[in-house]
Amino acid sequence: MSYVYAFSHKHRRPPMEYKDLLGGKGANLAEMTSVLKLPVPPGFTISTDACRAYMHGGWPKSLDAEIATQVAKLEATMKRNLGDADDPLLVSVRSGAKFSMPGMMDTVLNLGLNDKSVKGLARVTSDERFAYDSYRRFIAMYGRIVLNVSGEPFEHELEAAKKSAGVKTDAEIPAAALKALCQSYKAIVKEATGKAFPQDPVKQLRGAVEAVFTSWNGARAIAYRVRERISHELGTAVNVQVMVFGNRDQNSGTGVGFTRNAATGENKPYGDFLINAQGEDVVAGIRNTEDLDHMKGHFPVLHAELMTIFERLERHYTDMCDTEFTIEQGKLWMLQTRVGKRTGAAALKMAVDMTKGTGKGDQRWKISRTEAITRVAAEHLDQVLHPQFAHKGKALAKGLAASPGAAVGRVYFTADDAVKADERGEKVILVRSETSPEDVHGMMISQGILTARGGLVSHAAVVARGWGTPAIVGADAIKIDGKKFTVGAVVVKEGDVISLDGTTGEVIVGAMELAAAEPPAEFNTILEWADVVRKGKLGVRANADTGEDATNARNLGAEGIGLCRTEHMFLAADRLPVVREMILADTPEEELAALADLGRVQQIDFEEILLAMDGLPVTVRLLDPPLHEFLPSVEELRIKAATTGLNKREKAELKAAEEWAEHNPMIGTRGVRLGVVKPGLYAMQVRALMAA
Template identity: 70%
Template structure:
């Protein structure tokens, strides 16, 4: 199989299924051409395989010949040749990766123009101004993208020409100035490269193809992929397509349209349009656009045809589609389609609506699979807490949610401020792909120009960042902006509302959003699907957290960290008395005092989780964490001196200090040294459970021994727990006793450990640290970003579980544990329990539940259902049914 495919090439499978080979754009162009028969300018796609070969070993052998043959077929079909001085063919050269990466890679338009063919274009069109406008666009784009000359050099001259012509619009620049711009642009190229601008179309085409290949590894593309979790080794396809011109005259134009509103999910046309413009003008935000509905007045026949195409695309793709189109002297051409990006609110509404739309007929399982982690997070975004505001200006509401931060006017400054810990609002005239690092760092984005499908709007929506665009009252100059008579300097506070478009000077209080009803519909469907297969619990350490977890749908507590209960101001002195106790009586007295407060803590949690399981982990951290810092005490000792109590604390802190606390006296090891501590906790827990029973409650208690590595160790700890249960008179309550699996040895010896455990809970945070030999606190701050940038790790293993290492240990422990005890209950309580990709790994291993922070519970409920569908554990019953 070769590298190059015409849009109408006959593939063995529908082209829309070939995104691995043709990229998303190429696959959909082929689908529109060969399956749907839509008006698409002809062209060809250079596959992702060619890009991967180029990035590995340079220009692939045989690619020149394949491109030349495809170019000849395109020229024959169009009846024109690239570079022809009489009637030239012009082409666009566009990227198109498997996954949509809006604006992150490069495009070259009007390729094929040179000093001779521009005259032929003027002659054939009878429009010299159009020809030289197209040439100056090509010169600037080729110079910036292929020859890597800073775009500001070209932009500065264009702005000067518009000022000289007394116009704000590109279309207002007369032909005499366009000729001057073309000559000036060529001079910039020769000055920057030492060579004249290339006149040979073959050289132009190869240069553009190589530039698109190179842009796959550009910094903005890599940053986008890292944020989106897109693999770096996919490569991009390149699409070479005959040009059609929206900048011919006032009977021409270009636009971007969605088949539904990507902000709200409402049915009906949505998008932006410009008369007498090329496509890049719309997405670049250089000119403020008209709404798509304006087509009905300006081009009524085209508008009707476009709406009919929108309906066909939705039926065919069974989803909301994003399109690009051009009108050339009254004729409509479709340049691209793809399943469109959308806000969380829109995604939820569309997923639910499309289950009852007979033209699409989604099943509930398909609707669940349409929703992402980001969609759920977005609908929980904060909003302005008050509407009593002095609004500085209003722009277009491009991406929902409110954000508050300090104003910064360049991507570099925004990134640096965020690194210092400042919340940032990135303010730009318009954003470009070069701003992606600043956009990533910002809490919100504000631009003076651009429409609802400008770069800033599309990227912000995709990332769930609040954005206001097209606030054309802003006058930005250097590190400040002016609105009316108000000056906003760098570092001043701004508040923006991406749902209303409001911009406010200062810090507006924020409040949590009200999620749309469709969220509960989708989560309810997800719960139906995963019931009996994979439960979702929460990690919670007190009554309010437990209440919030249950409100968000948690089915119990998978991890109650009792050490968190000891850190309060009223508990820490008691813990220290227990550590400093010199006699058994002193230690027992301190433990009794702690038992009383722990009992109240447990009672509150059991009350909130009545009828649901609560897994209580006995004390885990090293005791030195409850003691003052040794270095601080040494400094005070040397300068001011220590009190008698401080001297005792100093001695205890030195005695308990460890070189590597993570591997020291913690977990069950602490219980071996101080068994009374664990006994006290068990008694407090069972007394709280007894109180709940007396009050008519139904406590469900599980006691977890942390950090065990051997059967004998867990058996000894189990003995202490059972003795404490007997002392507490807990015979009427069923209590499970289990352990955390958080070391590689425990995972490997899970079979024998299961003989004395009724459940395992995988502590994947420590299991990751110990499997990799990484100290999380050190590695994430210093090393991880370099490892990810170099592709040495596919993802941060502390965010997404490592399936080949840590995931394999979890699978092995599940198999060996259940081989010893078939009814062994299995859960995950590390932070990975709220990560969708990790949940799929755990579901594949056969765990019974995952546990995560309360605010991640909705994401985990959704992800659990999606994982079960992906693994085939449950099936989709089709459009009319409910997933089984």
Template identity: 75%
Template sequence: MPYTYAFDHKHRRPPMELKDLLGGKGANLAEMTSVLGLPVPPGFTISTDACRAYLEGGWPEGLDAEIARQVRKLEKAMGKRLGDAADPLLVSVRSGAKFSMPGMMDTVLNLGLNDESVKGLADQTSDERFAYDSYRRFISMYGRIVLGLDGKLFDAPFEEAKQRSGVESDAEVGADVLRELAESYKRVVADSTGQPFPQDPADQLRGAIEAVFGSWNGARAVAYRVRERIPHDLGTAVNVQAMVFGNRDDNSGTGVGFTRDPASGAQGEYGDFLVNAQGEDVVAGIRNTLPLSALRDRFPAIFKELMGIFARLEEHYRDMCDTEFTIEQGKLWMLQTRVGKRTGRAALRMAVDMTKQRGWKITREEAVGRVAADHLDQVLHPQFAEKPAQLLTKGLAASPGAAVGKAYFSADDAAAAAEQGEAVILVTSETSPEDVHGMIASQGILTSRGGLVSHAAVVARGWGKPAVVGAEAVRISGRSFTVGGTTVHEGDVISLDGGSGEVALGEVRLTLADPPEEFTTILKWADQIRKGRLAVRANADNGPDAANARQFGAEGIGLCRTEHMFLADDRLPIVRRMILADTPAEEEAALEELRVAQKADFVAILEAMDNLPVTVRLLDPPLHEFLPSTEELELKKATKGLTKQEERLLAAAQSWHEFNPMLGTRGVRLGVIKPGLYAMQVRALMQAAVERLEAGGKPRVEVMIPLTVTRQELGLARGWVADTVAEVVGDLPKRVANKLDVLIGTMVETPRAAVRADEIAEEADFFSFGTNDLTQMTFGFSRDDVEGRMMSAYLEQGLLKRNPFETIDQGGVGQLVADAVEGGRATRPGLKLGVCGEHGGDPESIDFFYRVGLDYVSCSPYRVPIARLAAAQAVIANP
């Protein structure tokens, strides 16, 4: 297989389907060139295969020869030679991974310029200013990206040159000053590296390609992939493309355009452009841009042509497209297209609208597939609940949602403050890819410069983080900013609304957003698709949570954690009395108090979930969790002394102390030691069910025994449950008792239970996989310890592809689940199977659970809409 492909290469499949090989950018450049016939500057793609080979063993053998052939072909197409002193060909070198990673990897423009070719460019264009502007840009970009120099070494001289010239705009700097700057930049390179700036275009090209390959493993790219769950082993393609120049003159320009508004989903032109500029000027946010609609007045013919291309792209890709374009002396060139990133509100609107599109349309299944979990999350983002008391300014509404936090002025400071538990707003002139770690850590982002397609805006929208950009009234100075007469210092609280662009001083009360009607439409379609295939339940421990879950569309409760009912201020003393009981009578009295309290909780839950299944897990955690810390009590004993009650609590805590309590006396093991505890819980649950029956309700009860590892354990516990159920319903009229169908099952959360599921199923009506503990025990990870200490290092170094506590480890933990499904149903074909770990709300995990044959997933109430969507997408993906 070759390593390089020209944009007009005739592939056997549509190039847009070859993103694994060509990367997203290369695949779409080839599609626009060879399929759509759009005006695309010619070029070639160096494949992801070459990048992977380079990262594994250095520069691939034979790649030099392939690149040389492609360069000769490109020179022939353009009628120019790379580095020619009379009429030079210049190229751009851009990254392009399979998945869009905006701004996370590197780009080099104007490659091919040197001390001789810059003169040829000036002669050919009769524009010395343009030639030296291009050269100083190239030296700066090459110095930063390929040679690894600090950008400030180039930025400071340029700002000084503008001040000396008495101009504010980059475009106003004269040719003589730009020539001097190019010489100054070359001295910076020589002084910093000990080597002169490279003059041979072949060396320049090799260096740029290696820099793009290397940027795949750059800190910002790795952090972005971890955040976006993009595999680290894909590599990036590299696109080498003939340069066209938006900075030729005032009849030239560059821009970024979307075929629909990526913030709202509305049809119509949307984007930014600049006259007499190169593409990096637009996305970097260094210059404030003009809206794309202004192109109609400045370049009416170009505007008409661009709108025609937008329509063709949308019809071809059957989706909203994001484009980059350049106008060179009145001619339009398309530099890139891709399916565009969008906000949640826009995604929902576009998905529904495109099922009714004139001329072409998508199916409801395609519409459901277009919406991501993050999109649903975003439309539930908070907003300002009230008018700010002190509105500082209003910028561009770049990414919806409201945020409150303390202002920090660098990515490092923001990340450090967030690690200390502070809510943070990152405030900066503009963001760059180097700021990605601070952006991840922040609740919201505020920039004083940049447009709606600046780095800050694009990344924030993709992540669903509130952002306000281009707030020109914000004057940043060190660790503070001023607006008018108000100064905000580092650590001061500010609030921002990325839907309105408002920035306020102090904390503004927030309220949940009101989802658009398309939210309901998409979820309705999702429910129709998954009906009878994969149900969605919620994890809820009280009546209000259960009611909330039902409102979000939950079809029952998959996990009711009864221990949460014991932790309330009025319950904890009763639990402690039970633990401290010296006689059976004292213990029985305490249990009776708990029964009364638990019954009321169960009534509320069963009422909220009437006629839907409710799975109640009997007490799971070890009893020490209900007791004070031994360390605190011993310290108090040594310093102030303990009361008699505290002495008893200390003795009990010492008695129940275990070196590894999560693998100790908990779950069914606790029931073996204190069978009265489980009997009390079942009695309270069944009495609540009877009360609901008598009130005309339809309770559907499932009792779950936690942490069983053998058939004998479950058989014993099932006997306790069955006896208590019979005791409660035995006196009921038969017609009433027959309405109460109780299932008894277990939580599969240990490797042994999964491996011996065939035996355990003999005593179970259902299994619910507790994938949190199953993951801990399979990996030997203590979640509370490894997630804070080592998980980020493992993800960044590729030792784990995913955090296994967020997305199911399919090859290990997932295999145990699959084996348990097979074993359990071999014994009991009608065995009901679900999952109640946090993986039940993760779309990638839900797809896996559907494929292995689970009947339902269960997650937190606020994840229920996401799980409904993901369940439908799993059904679509696995017909």
């Protein structure tokens, strides 16, 4: 069995069909290299087979030899040797699972640098500053990812170096300061691990590959797979690729671009770009970026070349593509492409637009209506039905509208604090300087995400769009200090309520009123096309428990109600006291009186639902849950009894709650068993339904 494949390897089928083996990134790199002939730095992919073998039995015996063979081929192609002291070949090591998991696994850049090769790099490039900038990045990245050293000491030393040099950005740190920073970083590694920073490039490569394999089962990767329903058994591939340097000089840069707008679906490329930087600077959000359009002013010829490549990628994949690219001393290199994640509104617009045709002349292409339907997931439809703000509020600050929608919640400044607040039942807005993959558990439960730094393709923006979570990034007026942020004289503390408009990028103090959403026109178009495809094969009914729900369902095309849960009616604020009267009744007469009151309102509920459905079928489920769910919490009543005491009514409620409490509510006195114990309950519901 082979575990390693060059990007240029001749597969029996197009490489993009080998995502199970090569992972999404590896398959697309091979596709760009061998099929599209795009400018891709050479490299090789260590397959998902190798990762699974590693997870189940350790490092495969043949893997070292296969990696060495591929490294030798790279060295021959590039006429440089890995880690050479005179003219070093440097590589990146990146993860690449079958399904895109942005930022959830690990990447190592500039591998092959050591105390000797950094001097060779400085000599051959005649740029000492560039060489030591690359080395300090490698030490920090390798230290964090491979050696499990905390990132905080590295950040502290970097900030101290900028302060000492009197500069604001990483790109302004002089060569002498970067040299000193490399020494400081190595000292951090030595103190944390008890060992010197590894100098052997072969051992560096083995360590990086193992770290990527291991990151498949990291906490953030597992959490993301659970959220996205991705199998834990797939494993990740590892891509080893010759480094090209966006941080080489002012004639270099790096960026992330989408062939269409992933937030709105507009047929216009967009993304972020940085001069004299490496790719991690863009996606990590540590620097506020320039819009991709601004690249035209710096590199007009390369911008035009990139736009041509965008058109070719869309035509080839017949979908919106997400790309990473680097410019090294005036030459454009493509580092990655994949079908991009998008919001619900964008998914709808792209799907409909692509059926109309894109491109010019013989390069024109389009998709079928059936294909368009498959491009829209149920989650996309759900997103565009989420409420929006009822009116415009006064903005405290404004950032980049990274993921549309309205969010209202309490401010928390760490992922852990956000999760704790969510467990208390609070609605949460996660506020960070920038997010990282370590924040994913807090991002998952947040109503919205706000960052002070970062661009439209930063980690926060990409993940939020994929989940349909409203997000604002790069709101640089916000100054975060511990558990508060300020905008001018206004202070917003942990637990304060703010509202985010992810469509306009506005941050508003307080809770804005929400109103029903107005889905885009493409929403109805896609549903109408789906109706044509399913006609005679599949019926669609809704879950609805009120007349309003039934009306909405009918308006959205439901052909009936598949489940009407009557307990939801009983939980309404004006019904719950009557339900409790029935439960607490001391005599049959009191119980009948309470049931009669319930019967009257239940009949009204049924009438509203049946009128809305206008003859379409309605399936009603009689009361199902156990009765303790309609009573106050036993724990809360016991606490009150032990502190302030209970009144007569509360004592009765506590007694009933204890009597009806279920150790296992799924198999207790519920459903038909409840109907046997309290036959008057079902008789009342059936009478109300028949009368309606």
